[in-house]
Amino acid sequence: MLSVLARSVGNAFRNKVRSGAVxxxxxxxxxxxxxxxxxxxxxxDRISALKGSVGNNLxxxxxxxxxxxxxxxxxxxADVTKAKAVAHVSSVTGTLxxxxxxxxxxxxxxxxxxxxxAQGGPGGGDGTTSLQSAVEPGTLGNxxxxxxxQSGQGPQGAPGSGxxxxxxxxxxxxxxxxxxxxxxGTEDANGNTINVTSGKQLSNFAATSTQALVGTTLAQKxxxxxxxxxxxxxxxxxxxxxxxxxxxxxxxGIYLPLAAAQKLTGQxxxxxxxxxxxxxxxNVDSTKTSLTNALxxxxxxxxxxxxxxxxxxxSLASVQNISxxxxxxxxxxxxxxxxxxxxxxxxxRRREIGVLKAIGAPNRTIGLQFVLEALVLVVIGAVxxxxxxxxxxxxxxxxxxxxxxxxxxxxxxxxxxxxxxxxxxxxxAQLIxxxxxxxxxxxxxxxxxxxxxxxxxxxxxxxxxxxKVRPIEVLRGE
Amino acid sequence: MLEVRNVxxxxxxxxxxxxxxxxxxxxxxxxxxxxILGKSGSGKSTLxxxxxxxxxxxxxxxxxxxxxVSTLPDGKLTAxxxxxxxxxxxxxxxxxxxxxxxxVMLPMEFAxxxxxxxxxxxxxxxxxxxxxxxxxxxxxxRLSGGQQQRVSIARALANNPKIIxxxxxxxxxDEQTGxxxxxxxxxxxxxxxxxxLVVTHDMALxxxxxxxxxxxxxxxxxxxxxxxxx
Ligand SMILES: Nc1ncnc2c1ncn2[C@@H]1O[C@H](COP(=O)(O)OP(=O)(O)OP(=O)(O)O)[C@@H](O)[C@H]1O
Ligand SMILES: [Mg+2]
Numbered sequence: 001m002l003s004v005l006a007r008s009v010g011n012a013f014r015n016k017v018r019s020g021a022v023x024x025x026x027x028x029x030x031x032x033x034x035x036x037x038x039x040x041x042x043x044x045d046r047i048s049a050l051k052g053s054v055g056n057n058l059x060x061x062x063x064x065x066x067x068x069x070x071x072x073x074x075x076x077x078a079d080v081t082k083a084k085a086v087a088h089v090s091s092v093t094g095t096l097x098x099x100x101x102x103x104x105x106x107x108x109x110x111x112x113x114x115x116x117x118a119q120g121g122p123g124g125g126d127g128t129t130s131l132q133s134a135v136e137p138g139t140l141g142n143x144x145x146x147x148x149x150q151s152g153q154g155p156q157g158a159p160g161s162g163x164x165x166x167x168x169x170x171x172x173x174x175x176x177x178x179x180x181x182x183x184x185g186t187e188d189a190n191g192n193t194i195n196v197t198s199g200k201q202l203s204n205f206a207a208t209s210t211q212a213l214v215g216t217t218l219a220q221k222x223x224x225x226x227x228x229x230x231x232x233x234x235x236x237x238x239x240x241x242x243x244x245x246x247x248x249x250x251x252x253g254i255y256l257p258l259a260a261a262q263k264l265t266g267q268x269x270x271x272x273x274x275x276x277x278x279x280x281x282x283n284v285d286s287t288k289t290s291l292t293n294a295l296x297x298x299x300x301x302x303x304x305x306x307x308x309x310x311x312x313x314x315s316l317a318s319v320q321n322i323s324x325x326x327x328x329x330x331x332x333x334x335x336x337x338x339x340x341x342x343x344x345x346x347x348x349r350r351r352e353i354g355v356l357k358a359i360g361a362p363n364r365t366i367g368l369q370f371v372l373e374a375l376v377l378v379v380i381g382a383v384x385x386x387x388x389x390x391x392x393x394x395x396x397x398x399x400x401x402x403x404x405x406x407x408x409x410x411x412x413x414x415x416x417x418x419x420x421x422x423x424x425x426x427x428x429a430q431l432i433x434x435x436x437x438x439x440x441x442x443x444x445x446x447x448x449x450x451x452x453x454x455x456x457x458x459x460x461x462x463x464x465x466x467x468k469v470r471p472i473e474v475l476r477g478e
Numbered sequence: 479m480l481e482v483r484n485v486x487x488x489x490x491x492x493x494x495x496x497x498x499x500x501x502x503x504x505x506x507x508x509x510x511x512x513x514i515l516g517k518s519g520s521g522k523s524t525l526x527x528x529x530x531x532x533x534x535x536x537x538x539x540x541x542x543x544x545x546x547v548s549t550l551p552d553g554k555l556t557a558x559x560x561x562x563x564x565x566x567x568x569x570x571x572x573x574x575x576x577x578x579x580x581x582v583m584l585p586m587e588f589a590x591x592x593x594x595x596x597x598x599x600x601x602x603x604x605x606x607x608x609x610x611x612x613x614x615x616x617x618x619x620r621l622s623g624g625q626q627q628r629v630s631i632a633r634a635l636a637n638n639p640k641i642i643x644x645x646x647x648x649x650x651x652d653e654q655t656g657x658x659x660x661x662x663x664x665x666x667x668x669x670x671x672x673x674x675l676v677v678t679h680d681m682a683l684x685x686x687x688x689x690x691x692x693x694x695x696x697x698x699x700x701x702x703x704x705x706x707x708x
Binding site: 002003007010011014351354355356357358359360361362365471472474475 | 530576
C-alpha cells in the first residue's frame with residue numbers, strides 16, 4: 001500500500017511539465033469551486049440570519065398597499081377567519097393603521113390662512129386628535145410634505161403649493177401626523193407584545209372602549225400620564241398605559257382597541273394588515289404560498305417581514321444559486337480534467353501496465369495506483385487552489401452580492417417607489433451589509449471532500465480501463 | 479512438471495491468418511534446463527507468452543503440475559504469473575522510472591513480502607547478476623541494455639518461481655557475463671529444482687541445456703545431437 005502510494009507519487013511527476021500544467025488548471029478549477037462554496041455558505045448564513053431576524057411571522061396587506069401608501073381594498077374580519085384556517089398558521093392578528101392629524105393644525109388650514117400646507121402631509125390622514133406629534137418635521141418631514149403637496153394626493157383634495165394661495169413663497173409650517181394602530185390584543189402589528197412601561201395593557205376591546213396606549217415621547221410631549229385623557233375624532237380616550245416601542249417613530253404613536261379605532265374613523269370591519277404567526281420557521285415559505293392562495297393573490301400581498309428584507313433575501317438567494325451552480329460546474333470541470341488526463345496517461349502506459357500484470361500485479365493494485373496518482377495531482381491542485389480561494393473568496397462573494405443587489409435595486413427603482421416616498425429603496429442592500437466570508441474548517445473539509453470525491457470518480461474510469469489492458473501488451477512495441 | 483498439449487496460436491492480420499504456434503506438444507520434468515531455438519519470427523516469443531499465461535492459446539492446454547492453466551479464471555492466472563512463473567522479457571520491460579532495486583522488489587510486493595525482506599532479497603539478487611551496489615538505486619531508464627537485461631533476470635527470480643521463461647536472456651551480454659547468467663540459471667535447476675526454458679540464438683547457452691527444441695513453421699521438434707552438456 002505504501003509502495004503503491006510511493007509509486008503513484010513518483011508517476012504523478014514523471015512528466016513534470018504536463019503535471020505542472022495539470023496542477024495549475026486543477027488549482028484554478030478547485031480554487032474557483034472553493035470560493036464559490038465559501039460564498040455560498042456566507043450568503044446562506046446571511047439569509048438565515050435575515051430570516052431569523054423576522055422570525056416566523058407573515059404580514060398580509062391589501063394587494064398594492066403598504067403602510068399608508070398605495071391603494072387596494074381593505075381587509076376584513078372574513079379574511080382573518082380564512083387566514084386562521086390555513087395549515088401551519090398558529091395565530092392571526094388583525095391591525096388597523098391610522099394617521100391622525102392634529103386638530104389645531106387642521107382648524108387653521110380649514111380657516112384658509114395656510115391652505116395647502118398643513119393638509120399636504122404624505123397620504124393625508126384618517127382622523128384627528130388632540131395630541132401634538134412629538135416629532136418635529138425637520139428637513140425630511142418638510143421635504144416629504146412638499147412632494148406630497150405637489151403631487152396633490154391629499155384625500156381632501158389639497159391643492160398643490162404652486163396654486164396654494166397665500167401659502168406661496170412663505171415658510172410652511174407643518175406637523176407630522178400621529179400614527180395610531182388598532183389592535184385586537186396585546187401584540188403590535190409585528191406580532192410582538194407591546195412593551196408597556198407604566199399602566200396596563202388594553203383590556204377592553206369593545207367598539208365603545210375608550211382605552212388607549214400612548215408612546216413615551218408622545219406622552220411626554222402632551223403631558224399625558226396613566227389616566228389622562230385626549231381626543232380622537234372628538235371622542236375622549238383615556239390613557240391605560242404608556243409603552244416604549246424602541247424607536248422615536250414608534251413612540252410617537254398610540255394603540256387603540258381595534259373595534260374602537262374602526263368605529264372612530266368610520267372604517268367598521270376594515271383591517272389594514274394581518275400578522276400571521278406560522279408554527280415553525282421552516283413552514284414560513286409554504287404557508288406564505290397557501291395563505292396567498294386562500295386569500296386571493298389579486299387581493300392581498302403576503303410578505304415575510306419587510307419588503308426590504310424580501311428583496312435582500314431574494315437577491316441573496318440568487319447569489320446563493322449562482323454560487324452553487326458555479327461550485328458544481330467548477331467541481332465537474334476538475335473531475336473532467338482528471339478524467340481526460342488520466343485516460344491519456346493510461347493510454348501512454350499501456351505497455352507498463354502490461355508489465356505489471358505480467359509479473360503478477362492484481363488489477364485492483366494497478367487501479368489503485370492510478371487513482372492515487374490522480375489524487376496526488378488533485379491534492380496539490382487543491383492546496384494551491386484553496387490558498388488562492390482563501391485570499392480571493394471574500395472579494396468574489398462581495399462582488400457577486402453587490403452585482404446582484406445592484407440589479408435588484410434598479411429593478412425596484414423602476415417600479416413604484418419613486419419621488420418622495422419613505423426613504424425609497426436601497427434598504428435591501430443595507431440589510432445585506434458587508435458580506436464577510438470566513439473559511440471554517442467544516443466548509444473547507446466539506447469542499448475538499450467533494451473535490452476528492454469528484455476526482456476519484458474522474459479517476460475511476462481510467463482505473464477501470466487499466467483492468468482491460470492484457471498482459472500480452474508487454475510484447476508489443478510502442 | 480510442465481506439459482504442453484496440442485497448443486496452437488493464430489493471429490489474424492488483415493485477410494489471412496498466421497499460425498506461429500501450430501499444434502505444439504512437449505513436456506518438461508521439474509528441474510529441466512531446456513532451450514528453444516529457431517529463426518527470427520518463428521514464434522518462439524509467442525510460445526513463451528502462452529506458457530507464461532501472458533496470452534491465451536487459440537487451442538490446446540498448458541498443464542503445470544497437473545493444473546490446466548488454460549482454463550484458470552483471471553484471478554488465478556494473476557497468481558500463477560506472480561508465484562509460479564518468472565518471465566525474462568526479450569525487451570527487458572523494466573518500469574523505467576523505478577530504480578533497479580525497486581523493479582526487482584515489485585513482484586515480491588505483489589506477493590505481499592515484507593518490505594525489509596524485499597529490499598534484502600532484491601539486493602542479493604542484483605549481486606548475483608553482478609550488478610554493483612551503486613547501480614541498484616539507479617533508475618531503470620538510466621541503465622545500459624545489458625544492465626537492464628540482468629535486472630530483468632533478477633526480477634524473474636524474485637518470487638522463487640517454479641518455472642523461469644527467459645526470452646534471449648544473454649542476447650545483450652558480453653561472453654563473460656553471458657556465461658555467468660547461464661551458470662546462474664543452470665544452478666537454479668540443480669539447487670532449487672526450477673524448470674528453466676530459454677529462447678536463444680546463443681549456441682554457448684544452448685550447449686549447456688539438458689534439452690533443446692527447434693521451432694520451425696509453427697512446429698516444435700526436439701533436437702538430439704552428439705555434444706550434450708550434461
Ligand atoms: N499480436 C500479433 N499479431 C499479429 N502477428 C503477430 C503478433 N504477435 C506476433 N505475430 C507474428 O507471429 C510471428 C512470431 O512472432 P514472435 O515474436 O513469436 O517471433 P520470435 O520467434 O520471437 O522472433 P525473434 O527471434 O525475432 O524474437 C511473427 O511473424 C510475428 O509477426
Ligand atoms: Mg522473440
